[in-house]
Amino acid sequence: MSTLSERILGATAGEYVDHKVDRAYVCDGTGMLTLETWKRMGAARLADASCLHVFFDHIVPANNSTTATLQHELREFANSSFLSLSDIGGGICHQVMSEGIVLPGEVVVGADSHSCTPGAFGAFSTGVGATDMAAIWLTGETWFRVPDSIGLHLSGSLHGAAEAKDLALSYVNRLGMDGGTYCALEFVGEGAKTLQMDERLTLCNMAVETGAKTGMFYADDITVSYLAAKGQKVSAQVPESCTYIRNLEIDLADIVPVIAVPHRVDTIKPVQDLAGLPLDQVFVGTCTNGRYSDLARLAKIVKGGKVAVRTIVVPASRQVLADAARTGILSDLISAGCTIGTPGCGPCLGAHMGVLGEGEVCLSTANRNFRNRMGVGGEIYLSSVATAAASALKGEITEPEVA
Amino acid sequence: MQGSGHAVCLGADIDTDLVIAGRYLRTKDHSLWVAHVFEDLDSAIAPRLKGAVIVAGKNFGCGSSREQAAIAIHEAGVVAVIAPSFARIFFRNAINIGLPVIECSVTCTANQNVRFDLAEGWVEAAGKKYPIRPLSPRMQEILAAGGLVNYWKAHP
Ligand code: SF4
Numbered sequence: 001m002s003t004l005s006e007r008i009l010g011a012t013a014g015e016y017v018d019h020k021v022d023r024a025y026v027c028d029g030t031g032m033l034t035l036e037t038w039k040r041m042g043a044a045r046l047a048d049a050s051c052l053h054v055f056f057d058h059i060v061p062a063n064n065s066t067t068a069t070l071q072h073e074l075r076e077f078a079n080s081s082f083l084s085l086s087d088i089g090g091g092i093c094h095q096v097m098s099e100g101i102v103l104p105g106e107v108v109v110g111a112d113s114h115s116c117t118p119g120a121f122g123a124f125s126t127g128v129g130a131t132d133m134a135a136i137w138l139t140g141e142t143w144f145r146v147p148d149s150i151g152l153h154l155s156g157s158l159h160g161a162a163e164a165k166d167l168a169l170s171y172v173n174r175l176g177m178d179g180g181t182y183c184a185l186e187f188v189g190e191g192a193k194t195l196q197m198d199e200r201l202t203l204c205n206m207a208v209e210t211g212a213k214t215g216m217f218y219a220d221d222i223t224v225s226y227l228a229a230k231g232q233k234v235s236a237q238v239p240e241s242c243t244y245i246r247n248l249e250i251d252l253a254d255i256v257p258v259i260a261v262p263h264r265v266d267t268i269k270p271v272q273d274l275a276g277l278p279l280d281q282v283f284v285g286t287c288t289n290g291r292y293s294d295l296a297r298l299a300k301i302v303k304g305g306k307v308a309v310r311t312i313v314v315p316a317s318r319q320v321l322a323d324a325a326r327t328g329i330l331s332d333l334i335s336a337g338c339t340i341g342t343p344g345c346g347p348c349l350g351a352h353m354g355v356l357g358e359g360e361v362c363l364s365t366a367n368r369n370f371r372n373r374m375g376v377g378g379e380i381y382l383s384s385v386a387t388a389a390a391s392a393l394k395g396e397i398t399e400p401e402v403a
Numbered sequence: 404m405q406g407s408g409h410a411v412c413l414g415a416d417i418d419t420d421l422v423i424a425g426r427y428l429r430t431k432d433h434s435l436w437v438a439h440v441f442e443d444l445d446s447a448i449a450p451r452l453k454g455a456v457i458v459a460g461k462n463f464g465c466g467s468s469r470e471q472a473a474i475a476i477h478e479a480g481v482v483a484v485i486a487p488s489f490a491r492i493f494f495r496n497a498i499n500i501g502l503p504v505i506e507c508s509v510t511c512t513a514n515q516n517v518r519f520d521l522a523e524g525w526v527e528a529a530g531k532k533y534p535i536r537p538l539s540p541r542m543q544e545i546l547a548a549g550g551l552v553n554y555w556k557a558h559p
Contacts, residue, residue, distance in 0.1 A: 016539055029428055033470055036431065041555040059429065067429045113468040113492055129470040129496035131551045138555065143541060177416050178462035181488055211462060211490055264416070349425040349467075370420040370466060372443045 003149040003242045004216050005184045008105055008124040013148045013245075020141045022106035022123075025053035026133055027093050028060065030111035031074045033130035038137045046081060047140030053101075054078040055086045055093035057344040063352035091317025091343040094118065094287040098201055099319055100230025104219035104237055109136060114287050114367065116207045120200035121227070122219035122237045124184075127208065147184040147213045150175070151244035154191025156253040161400040163297075164199035165289055165365065165384035167255045168206040173268045174248060180212030183246075187217050188239060191252045197226040198293040205288045206367050209265045257400055259363075260382040263371040271387050274397045280360040282311040282392040284385055285341070286348045289365035290316030292323045294385045299329035301389035301400070302336040308395030311338045312354045314346030338392075350374040363391050404503060404546060407518040408456040408482040410528065411448065412511035415460025419493060422464070422472035436475035453480035456519070458511035458528070461486060464493025470500065477502040483519060485509050485526055498542050501550035506536040521546070 003013065011017045024047075026034050031054050046052075054074065062068035078085040086096055093110060094117035102108050104122035109115060115127035128142065136142050152171060158164070171185075185207045187200070195203070200217045207215030217223070218237045227234050257271040284290070284298050295315060302311075313333055315321040321343050324330040334340065341347075347354025348366045356362055356378025365388050369380035383391070386400035421444040423436050430436075441448040457463075457476070463486040464472060473496040476484065483503040497504040505519055507526045519526045519535070521543065526533045538546065548554040 016541065030468065030470070032431070037552060040552045042559060044559060070429060070431070111468060113466065115468075127468045127492050129468050129473070129492055129499060131470060131499035132495055135551055135555060145539070177465060178488060178490075181462065182491055211465060211488075213491060351425050351429070368418075368420075368466060370418045372424060373420050376424075376443070 001240050001242050004122065004186055004218060005124055005147050005149055008107060009144055009146045011146045013146050015146050016143055017146060018141055018143050019107055021109050021136055023051055023053065023102060023108040024133065024136045025055060025093050025097060026111040027058050028056045028071055028074065029058045030130050030133065032070045034111055034133040034137065035074055035077055037131050037134035041134055041138060045138050047137060049082045050084065052137060053084045055090065055096060056088045057092045058349060059351045060088035060342055060344045089318055089342050092287045092290065092345055094205065095291065095316035099317060100227060100232050103227065103232060104223065104234050109142060113208045114205055116212065116214040117201055117205040117287055119214040119216040120197060120204040121223055122217060124214060126214045147182055148245040149184045149186050150180060150246045150248065152185055152187050152248045152250060153189040154187060154250050154252055155189055156191050156251045157194040158252045158255055160402045161257050161386050162255040163384040163386055164195060164202040166258050167252065168203050169258050169260050169268050169382065170255055171248065171250065172206055172209045172266050175210040177209065177264065177266045178211045180207060180210030183212050185212045185215040187215065192217060193220055197222060198291045202288055209367055257384060257387050259387065260369055262369050262379045262381065265369060265382065271397065271399045275399055277397040278361065279309050279363050279391060279396055281354065281356065281362040282309055282388050283347055283354060283362055283364040284388050285314030285316065285346050286366040287316060288367040289385050290314055290320065292320045295320065295324050296329050297385045298389045299332040301386065302393060303332040305336055305393050307337040307392040309392060311392045312341055312347060313338045314341035315343045317343050347374055363388055363397060404521040405519065406482045406503065407516060408454045409514045410458050410511050410517045411451050411455045412513050413457055413459040416462045416465055417444065417459055418466035419464055419469050419472035420466055423469065423475045428469060428471055433474060433478055436471050437479045440475040440479050449479065454482060456482050456517040457484040458509050458517065459484060459486040461488045463489050465490035468492045470496045473497040473500050473502055498546050499551040501546060503546060507533050509533055
């Protein structure tokens with residue numbers, strides 16, 4: 001009787017295991033440090049290169065010549081060593097890994113904290129730093145402490161204007177910024193089965209905001225058909241009864257639109273309490289909420305109107321952008337006055353393209369509102385896509401209307 | 404491993420963006436990270452880090468996986484970081500670059516001397532000894548080697 005983490009890692013919570021990794025990925029930032037460290041380790045070996053992925057997503061296209069030179073070095077290495085390379089415009093690492101690469105039951109590591117995202121497929125997927133990743137490049141394996149698991153028992157279904165993001169912000173609020181430290185979050189129960197893959201990815205993405213090692217859903221029919229559409233044939237996972245160190249009961253019908261206020265992700269307020277707060281920028285995108293269904297919800301709300309504040313929309317991947325172009329929602333967004341960025345992280349990490357000025361206020365669909373993250377002196381409020389869309393039209397924080 | 408230093412007290416939930424901001428990451432020049440360590444938290448901290456033991460609140464190093472955060476603290480001359488709990492990626496990163504991180508609840512008084520002995524499993528501050536949560540044998544080996552690079556050089 002095991003948790004999903006115990007089952008995948010093949011040991012009991014609390015034990016240390018050495019485990020082969022099925023997929024290991026880095027981004028343009030952590031990749032450079034990984035490459036440097038791998039060389040310092042002697043660069044004697046490289047694990048199966050087909051399992052090693054490199055993504056250019058954080059600062060793309062390069063913002064200055066220093067970044068460009070560092071990216072050039074990593075790109076040359078990836079090409080010459082036959083690593084799987086997703087160059088600029090391909091999209092955010094976690095999203096691309098979620099478009100048919102990560103499969104249920106796999107062990108996945110990414111050199112980025114939001115590598116918990118693909119846990120939505122029933123994989124054990126977690127973040128590591130550059131030095132751990134360099135050792136993984138050498139050997140193809142790493143050590144893990146098998147985590148205890150926290151059960152988030154979902155019942156009912158989301159209704160009204162509430163989105164998976166509101167649920168994510170709500171569970172982070174309930175657990176707190178360290179409530180999941182060293183643990184895995186398992187999203188289970190009848191309510192879990194009502195959530196689509198995009199929603200599950202949003203929920204697993206924010207697991208690390210509680211300190212958790214990963215967030216996981218058991219692969220079910222929704223997972224199987226999502227991956228089948230990407231050409232991957234997989235089977236569902238059947239949950240066993242198991243012991244969680246903590247249980248959280250959440251009725252999805254209780255979830256309402258909320259906003260995380262500066263500078264803590266776990267501090268939330270109902271949107272209505274902040275209604276009328278003037279905004280300088282709205283940002284829709286990131287590994288939390290930059291998927292096709294997110295852009296489609298945004299387009300549905302702003303279509304035919306005009307945004308009243310600068311609104312930056314960054315598709316999470318080239319696939320998302322292509323789908324948005326094909327279905328016409330991209331032109332709806334452009335007509336409504338949105339600015340479209342290169343698929344990738346965009347302004348999320350405050351390095352380029354949409355950096356906030358001193359005292360500016362941004363409503364963002366991202367996962368972090370840490371002090372100065374998007375620019376020194378800027379204030380970041382985090383919300384769902386529907387809240388961001390309604391707020392963009394008014395230029396101030398606005399409650400989303402029930403669809 | 405043993406060590407000691409003067410205490411620098413920090414609060415809870417210090418995220419890695421506060422340790423080193425995203426705008427300074429794109430370089431191989433570690434001195435840039437040292438120059439800007441904790442800049443967005445409190446620019447008065449940096450000059451006090453040499454020979455210091457950071458005594459922080461819970462969940463130290465949460466947020467981004469950026470290893471530059473651990474490197475900046477280490478290369479600024481910090482001897483060890485003590486906190487009741489750490490974000491796990493920061494914790495691994497710190498061990499991997501040879502920065503001792505110690506899970507322990509210590510009452511912090513600025514500039515007081517703090518001593519620790521990892522093998523014996525204690526921290527001492529203001530004459531009071533506190534037990535620590537021990538590191539796994541593997542982590543102790545990595546730390547003793549001075550980090551994972553040296554560990555790999557020794558175990559090719
Ligand atoms: S979108 Fe933001 S949170 Fe996600 S990987 Fe990029 S920088 Fe990190």
